[in-house]
Amino acid sequence: MANYGLKITKASKDITSTEPRDYIFNSAYGAVKVYSEPPSKAYQTVSCTNGGNTTVTIAHGLPFVPMVMWFTELTSGSGHWYMGGLILKDPADTNASVTMNGDSDSLTYVDSTNIKVTYNNVSGGNLTIKYYYFIFADDGS
């Protein structure tokens, strides 16, 4: 029976280990591949006008719905980056914030063409919001 592939274990772990967590890489399991990040791997910004929704649309160029990791500095200038964009934040972040708006399917989603994230700003002023993302070359749906 064929038994071949590539395995790299953590230091002191045996190459015959049956514990997946002992492996740094194992071709039997594969790995999540980063397909793209923002240009120059620099965070992006979007101007969010007070009192409404602002949508970021990214064409991912993959023929399927990919896995995505998304980070947002919810409170502009705070330096605090949250996974996703829900308003469920640290109560210590008291300054004006946006929240990811997923009230309907048309506002925040990933499909086989785009990643669309809609920020809602009811802070009372216009905000410049930073975001960063990882698009993975693996199925998210």
Next chain:
Amino acid sequence: MAVDYGIKIVKAGKDISTSDIRDILMSSKYSMLKFHSDSTGSVTVNAGDTNKYVEFSHNLGYVPAFVAYYKYNNQIFFIPNVPRSGGFDNYGYAWADTTKVRCGIVFPNAYNRLYRGTFNSGYETATGSTWPSGGHTSSSDVNGGWTYHNIGSEIGDNITIPQGTTISSALCDFQIADKGSDPGDVYIRTVGIDVDDVVDFGSDMGQTQTTAENLQSVSAPLGSKVGINVTGMVQEVVNRAGWANGNNLGFYIFNNGSTGIRYISTYTGGTIELYITKAGSVSTSFRCIIFKDKISS
């Protein structure tokens, strides 16, 4: 000829020249998130706490990508989790900056808070008014120089405190609404009505069956929030053999020697609020996996 080299591993049965990126197990053309650390930590959430967190230092010098989880009541949640639009009492959060990842749990209404409600009827001696239906004003003069305004209140129905529950704290919220030109303290005497289930007592401020009293001197400045401590009173009442979940509580609040103009008034929106928290604590643990991949400087 273009240089084309690297390492590529495809799934069993797939050709190395596949055009479907999902067939590739690993390719040097695509990076992978690079593991930095995997840390766990825990906090003890005590009665009345609203926000507890742990911080995981990463020493990367930039903001890294991360994922975080928290465990509460033996259930593990991914952060951000999406609580229901209502009916949830906590949520987890996590954020990263250039030195650390902070993971926390928030109890919007405070951990172990049994009750937060407004007084639903009351009486003021000086004005003779009952409220909220009888012309209650938002302030009550504990020593206005003309006469004393004492307050009696019966609070909301369905107070969810089982008989004999150990109370951690119970506070009535007022606000220092006026201190005139005298910066002195406001002296308040508060007693609970020591019966199983307070009924609307109308203008009767003379009930004799009362709990131990609380004498409080409030030196807070004008506009400050005043929490009248009624912990012992609530404990005394809920310890009564006849107390039942859902009964009502009542209190009298008297001036106790304040001089000059002294007003305490309802703290928010024309209501007087009572917060009751039971004793107890819980441990919440967090797990944070930090990657070396940068999302911001």
